[in-house]
Amino acid sequence: MTTTSSSPTASSLEKPTYEKQEFKDEKVERRHTTINPAVENVNALLVNPLSGLTHDELDAQGREFAKHHDLGHLEEEFAKGAIIAQDTTVFENLPMLSIEDKNTLRMEITHKWRQPKDLYYLVIACSMAAAVQGMDESVINGANLFFPKQFGIPQDSSRNQWLLGVVNSAPYICCAFLGCWLSVPLNNAFGRRGTIFITALISFLACFWQGFTNSWPHLFAARFVLGLGIGPKSSTVPVYAAECAPAAIRGALVMMWQMWTAFGIMLGYAADLALFKVPDTHNIKGLNWRLMLASAGLPAIIVCAQVYFCPESPRWLMSKGRYPDAFRSLRRLRGHDLLAARDLFYIHTLLEAEIEISRSRNLVKEMITVGRNRRAAIASFIVMFMQQFCGVNIIAYYSSTIFQQSGFSQVQSLLSSFGFGCGTQARVALVSVGIYLFGVCYSPGEGPVPFTYSAEAFPLYIRAIGMSFATATTWFFNAVISLTFPAMLGAFxxxxxxxxxxxxxxxxxxxILLFVPETKALSLEELDQVFSVPTRKHATYQFRALWINLRRWILRSKVPRPEPLYNFEGLEKTYAPAAGGH
Structure with a gap:
């Protein structure tokens, strides 16, 4: 297709400039921040590869697309779908659409949650996969009360505390250095459904294996293999949901990953509590903690049985040249031929543009060397780093141990981890309340925001590379804190x-204040401007704005509001962030 088969060079475009305002001594000083024109052109191509084409050209391309990909019996639908795909907001004025067509398109807007049952079945599968993730992470919490002593590593020495950290961190070490990097080859070879099936099966087998271990090195090996299930699954499930969901509800469905992971963590605590009093048998010692670790395999095997009844990702099918299969998948997910044709044609144009871009660019190099991209990478690194170093997973993995050292009995520790504990002493009550308040603050902030922020911050053409970097960052520091916390608990x-x-x-x-610009509700062009502001200038402004806001809202001084850092060209709105991040 002529619109996507080639990418114009930087020299073919007039170099754009964006203005930003710096306010000093009540005088406005105009300066210019230039955006790399080649980068901007790539972004524009990926934002809408169909822009600039006439309806006649789109009609012809839609018909040719249908014939070329063995979908000729749907030629009319693809002709209309190609025109709608260029701008989904103008369908009311398109004369080629029937009343039924327009009603179908209106329903997308007025009843965005009225979707085919196959889409909701897919949502349930993705939610269950996220719950597997959370349960894989949290069942170790209760087991930590029992297996160290049984395996000869009681927490009475620095060496044994490090060994406990090694065992606990094994899945995340695997994720950071192996599991996450297997996502691309697994997805290329087996598709989204196949990758989810394989990783859920690995999770099931590894959980089952953990229950049969007889030494800490044996348990370490089982948990390391568990990382092969956790890492690729954490990268694949949100992508699968995003590729299958309609645009109007895509963000909500992708954000469900974090919510259902938290639900899985709660299930892990519940399993620990339910299995706490399981007695040993004559030939099995530590049956309770063995069942705790094995219990996370139950939802994993449900995912294995469920996922192949879901449609495969249409985008993946198209990347393999299986266009008729991709249409059938989209038809199940959209419930109407016209909607499926529109989305299939548009995905095709994006794939063609991405293939062309990948041929001509070193995307990893551009993530580091292009200032706009590097600042997005730094900001994503910070929010992902803080997602772990805020301390959330020491609670997920070690809260029972912490409660026990704070004066609780073992069963009280598990009850407190689950959320039903009540302190019998003032000091213990304060520990419980502090942990619960931490969870309240974490849930709307450092919990879901880092993944959303990273997806928004990177330009479209390096978003896949950027998200891989961001995901590996969070798993690496997850491994660091789970490895070091037992020794820290003993020392501190x-x-x-x-x-x-x-x-x-x-x-x-x-x-976050100084190095993480806001991304919420900004267009791609606005984001290019935001991340092209030099880091020193952004940090200086944010620090000054913090002081002004502290004087205004805390000291109640009458000082003028901080002037906006950005003046978005061609738009009436201005943006004046005061704290740098979400």
Missing amino acids: TPQGAFGWYAGWNIIGFFL
């Missing part, structure tokens, strides 16, 4: 260990 006591992560939250506040 619970109060000192929590104080360590409290200090990191203070550091994180300033890192």
Whole structure:
């Protein structure tokens, strides 16, 4: 197709400039920030590869597309779909559409949650996969009360504390250095459904294996293999949901990954509590903790049985040249031939553009060397780093141990981890309340925001590379904290260990304030401007704005509001962030 088979060179475009305002001593100083024109052109191509074409050209391309890909019996639908795909907001004025067509398109807007049952079945499968993830992570919490002593590593020495950390961190070490990097080859070879099936099967087998271990190195090996299930699944499921969901509800469905992961963590605590009093048999010692670790395999095997009844990702099918299969998949997900034809044609144009871009660019190099991209990478690194170093997973993995060291019995520790604990002493009550309040603050902030922020911050043409980098970052630091916390707990006591992560939250506040620009509700062009502002200038402005806002809202001084840092060209709105991030 002529619109996507080639990418114009940078020299063919007039170099654009964006203006930003810097306010000093009530005088406005105009400066210019230039955007790499080649980068901007790539973004424009991927935002809408159909822009600039006439309806006649789109009609012809839609018909040719249908004939070329063995979908000729749907030629009329693809002709209309190609025109709608260029601009989905103008369908009311298109004379080639029937009343039924327009009603179908209106329903997308007025009843966006009225979707085919196959889409909701897919949502359930993805939610269950996320719950597997959370349960894989949290069942170790209760087991930590039992297996260290049984395996000869009681937490009475620095060496044994490090060994416990090694066992706990094994899945995340695997994720950071192996599991996440297997996502691309697994997806290329087996598709989204196949990758989810394989990783869920690995999770099931590894959980089952954990229950039969007889030494800490054996348990480490089983948990390391568990990382082969956790890593690729964490990368694949959100992508699968995004590729299958309609645009109007895509963000909500992708965000469900974090919510259902949290639900899985709760299930892990519930399983620990339910299995706590399971007695040993004459030939099985530690049956309770073995069943705790094995229990996470139950939802995993449900996912294995469920996922192949879902439609495969249409985008993946198209990348393999299986266009008729891709149409059938989209037909199941959209419920109407016209909607399926529109989306199939548009996905095809994006794939063609991405293939052309990948041929001519070193995307990894451009993520580092292009200033706009590098600042997005730094910001994503910070929010992903703080997602772990805020201390959330020391609670997910070690809260029962922490509660026990704070004065709880074993069963009280599990009850407190689950959320039903009540402190019988003031000090213990404060520990419980502090952990619960931490969870309340984490859930709307550092929990879901880092993944959403990273997806927004990177330009479209390097988004896949950027998200791989961001995902590997969070798993690496997950491994770091789960490895080091037992030794830290022994050296610092619970109060000192929590104080360590409290200090990191203070550091994180300033890192986010100074180096993480806002991305919410900004267009691609606005994001290009935001991330093209030099880091020093952004940090200086944010620090000044923080001081002004502290004086205004805390000290109640009458000072003028901070002037906006950005003046978005051609738009009436201005944006004046005061704290740098979401």
